[in-house]
Amino acid sequence: MASTGLSSSNSSSSSYDLSFKILLIGDSGVGKSSLLVTFISNSVEDLSPTIGVDFKIKLLTVGGKKLKLTIWDTAGQERFRTLTSSYYRGAQGIVLVYDVTRRETFTDLSDIWAKEVELYSTNQDCVKMLVGNKVDKESERVVSKEEGMTLAEELGSLFLECSARTRENVEQCFEELALKIMEVPSLLEEGSAVGKRNILKQKQVHHTSGGGCCS
Amino acid sequence: MLKGKKLLKFPQKSHHSSPNGLGSLVAGFDAHGDGGEDENGVVYKELESGEELETFEPFGLGSHGDVDDHQNEGTSYVKSDAGFSEIRAPPKHKVDVEAIDADDKRSDLDYELSQKEINLDKLQRIASSGIPDGGGLRATIWKLLLGYLPPSRDMWEKELRENRLKYARLKEEFLVSPLHCRQSEFSRRKDEAAEGIDQQANAHAAEPLERQEISNEDHPLSLGKASVWHKYFEFAEISEQIDRDLERTHPTIKFFSGDSAISRKSKANVEADSFSCFVRLISDSVDHFCEQMDNSSVGIRSTLLRLSELLKASDEELWRHLELTNKVNPQFYAFRWITLLLTQEFNFRTILRIWDSLLSNPHGIQDMLLRVCCAMLLCVKTRLLRGDFVDNLKLLQHYPEINIDCILQVAQDITPDTSSFHASL
Numbered sequence: 001m002a003s004t005g006l007s008s009s010n011s012s013s014s015s016y017d018l019s020f021k022i023l024l025i026g027d028s029g030v031g032k033s034s035l036l037v038t039f040i041s042n043s044v045e046d047l048s049p050t051i052g053v054d055f056k057i058k059l060l061t062v063g064g065k066k067l068k069l070t071i072w073d074t075a076g077q078e079r080f081r082t083l084t085s086s087y088y089r090g091a092q093g094i095v096l097v098y099d100v101t102r103r104e105t106f107t108d109l110s111d112i113w114a115k116e117v118e119l120y121s122t123n124q125d126c127v128k129m130l131v132g133n134k135v136d137k138e139s140e141r142v143v144s145k146e147e148g149m150t151l152a153e154e155l156g157s158l159f160l161e162c163s164a165r166t167r168e169n170v171e172q173c174f175e176e177l178a179l180k181i182m183e184v185p186s187l188l189e190e191g192s193a194v195g196k197r198n199i200l201k202q203k204q205v206h207h208t209s210g211g212g213c214c215s
Numbered sequence: 216m217l218k219g220k221k222l223l224k225f226p227q228k229s230h231h232s233s234p235n236g237l238g239s240l241v242a243g244f245d246a247h248g249d250g251g252e253d254e255n256g257v258v259y260k261e262l263e264s265g266e267e268l269e270t271f272e273p274f275g276l277g278s279h280g281d282v283d284d285h286q287n288e289g290t291s292y293v294k295s296d297a298g299f300s301e302i303r304a305p306p307k308h309k310v311d312v313e314a315i316d317a318d319d320k321r322s323d324l325d326y327e328l329s330q331k332e333i334n335l336d337k338l339q340r341i342a343s344s345g346i347p348d349g350g351g352l353r354a355t356i357w358k359l360l361l362g363y364l365p366p367s368r369d370m371w372e373k374e375l376r377e378n379r380l381k382y383a384r385l386k387e388e389f390l391v392s393p394l395h396c397r398q399s400e401f402s403r404r405k406d407e408a409a410e411g412i413d414q415q416a417n418a419h420a421a422e423p424l425e426r427q428e429i430s431n432e433d434h435p436l437s438l439g440k441a442s443v444w445h446k447y448f449e450f451a452e453i454s455e456q457i458d459r460d461l462e463r464t465h466p467t468i469k470f471f472s473g474d475s476a477i478s479r480k481s482k483a484n485v486e487a488d489s490f491s492c493f494v495r496l497i498s499d500s501v502d503h504f505c506e507q508m509d510n511s512s513v514g515i516r517s518t519l520l521r522l523s524e525l526l527k528a529s530d531e532e533l534w535r536h537l538e539l540t541n542k543v544n545p546q547f548y549a550f551r552w553i554t555l556l557l558t559q560e561f562n563f564r565t566i567l568r569i570w571d572s573l574l575s576n577p578h579g580i581q582d583m584l585l586r587v588c589c590a591m592l593l594c595v596k597t598r599l600l601r602g603d604f605v606d607n608l609k610l611l612q613h614y615p616e617i618n619i620d621c622i623l624q625v626a627q628d629i630t631p632d633t634s635s636f637h638a639s640l
Contacts, residue, residue: 029459048464051559052550055608070605077456082506083515083546 016059016068019194020181021090022174025113026097027105028076031133034164035097036073039174050075053087062178067191068198069174081116088120092187093127093177098148100132100161101140106147114155125184128157129177136163317347324352333359333366342575345568345620353567360574361495363488375488382487389450496556499581503554518553518585519545525589529629533596541604548611552588556580560591560614572623583626590626 024032033047033054040056054073061067072087074080088094096113098105109130117128130152132143145161152159158176162169181187320341327338338359346353358364364371436444477485497504500518508514523545527534537543551559556573558566569587576583592599594617599607 028456029463046463046466048559049460051555053547055547055612057605057609079504079506082509083550086544086546 018191030099132161339575586626
């Protein structure tokens with residue numbers, strides 16, 4: 001049974017101590033995918049709207065621990081909301097993104113997205129991070145930093161303003177989130193369970209190595 | 216990354232290779248297609264040479280629905296071809312059409328298109344193995360396959376004209392501010408009044424924003440859902456969203472940026488024709504886009520389930536691995552495959568080839584689409600069986616470049632009730 005997963009020695013399964021699932025949500029066009037692409041790679045590009053869900057892996061070291069972040073980048077368009085409930089399952093961190101130059105994306109966070117989190121999130125202790133994106137367009141800004149901070153307080157979430165375009169604060173956003181998750185015992189527990197399995201898996205792979213991975 | 220590849224290109228400039236100037240009639244608009252004032256003086260002059268075609272019924276979008284038209288679609292054109300001369304002997308049955316090289320295929324297609332009554336069966340059969348690029352051939356054939364152009368060539372011009380008119384009316388209905396409607400309503404009443412029909416109205420008509428209108432229940436700040444203003448703002452918002460998405464999806468396409476050499480008139484015609492083709496394209500899957508239908512038998516969830524069943528019937532081992540062992544929910548990858556007709560999964564050339572097959576399938580676009588999706592899974596079976604959840608989701612969300620003809624062949628060979636199907640790759 002377990003044999004199927006073992007030979008996947010490629011890509012994702014380099015060693016790590018902890019594994020966390022992170023979800024990105026927020027209105028269409030606020031820059032969720034751009035934040036993620038900026039975080040994962042160095043490119044800054046215009047991206048098409050996300051359809052359904054996109055899925056990315058990032059390995060990084062935070063607080064001396066090797067982390068594997070599985071990041072689910074969801075579609076912001078209203079159409080997809082009824083389909084997204086399954087994406088929330090088991091997420092240890094949720095990033096709520098708005099665009100500082102479009103107020104409705106900010107108000108929708110409290111009117112719509114925060115409620116979705118409450119409804120679908122299966123982790124009581126799940127850590128939230130509020131992110132105001134596109135601060136590079138300072139002249140077009142309509143949502144102030146203070147307003148953002150106030151909402152973050154209401155939601156009981158962390159808060160950062162950033163720019164996917166200039167990369168400002170993008171790494172901090174995911175690192176702070178990860179650090180905070182590691183401070184929550186129940187989440188740390190979940191994350192390290194996967195980590196241990198992974199280490200075990202690595203060992204087994206060594207034992208059974210030679211098994212043809214040809215491609 | 217894949218996303219960058221799907222930039223739409225418009226059909227190449229028309230060539231003269233097609234019979235009777237057909238190519239330039241139906242090719243995508245060409246840069247000089249400057250509406251009406253066109254050279255040549257050929258029959259099709261008033262069609263603004265090089266523009267797209269035809270009529271449609273905006274069913275499902277409001278009051279103009281003409282359901283019959285659509286139910287008959289695809290069958291109504293399958294006419295007897297008794298009168299068809301077979302001098303050129305275009306490929307019959309499922310001959311190995313792949314063997315015919317592009318030139319032969321082109322002349323076969325040109326020949327079919329030159330008929331007064333085009334035989335759609337034959338067209339489907341030839342097109343299913345891929346339409347040669349260039350000469351506007353694909354542009355014409357897709358329209359015929361979609362039923363947007365009728366098989367009778369004599370009707371093209373008339374239907375084209377009518378359709379564009381219809382589209383203009385539709386746009387007006389949905390996108391023109393109620394204030395404008397009101398004003399034109401006033402001017403109409405004014406005209407009537409001038410003829411002595413309604414003296415009362417005449418008194419009001421002088422002043423478009425008079426008291427009576429403003430105090431009316433329905434005004435721009437009305438919160439009622441039935442308010443025409445509410446509707447108008449809703450539509451305007453959707454329209455803005457589309458503009459925003461177009462801009463970020465196709466930033467390099469001149470057509471969308473407005474500053475191109477394409478004349479306004481020909482742009483409007485292309486818009487009308489594209490819209491009509493699009494409506495037909497998604498006519499058998501509109502329910503995928505309605506949230507209310509998500510849990511119905513015609514909604515997206517059911518379609519995803521059908522794909523899953525097709526895979527199970529074709530290759531139970533692979534199905535078991537993906538869905539039971541990996542717990543990869545088909546929704547995570549196939550939602551995009553299905554709703555976008557695979558346009559985000561492949562490069563533009565490949566997409567065209569896939570669509571040739573989708574559009575020429577006698578059992579409909581969706582039938583072929585599910586087969587292709589299933590074939591895509593079968594063709595990477597070895598890798599999928601090796602992978603875990605993460606590997607496989609990554610693989611399926613970024614589908615590798617595989618010879619598309621192989622995938623399509625596998626798709627063609629899938630029969631839903633065959634349980635012992637094996638991918639030949």
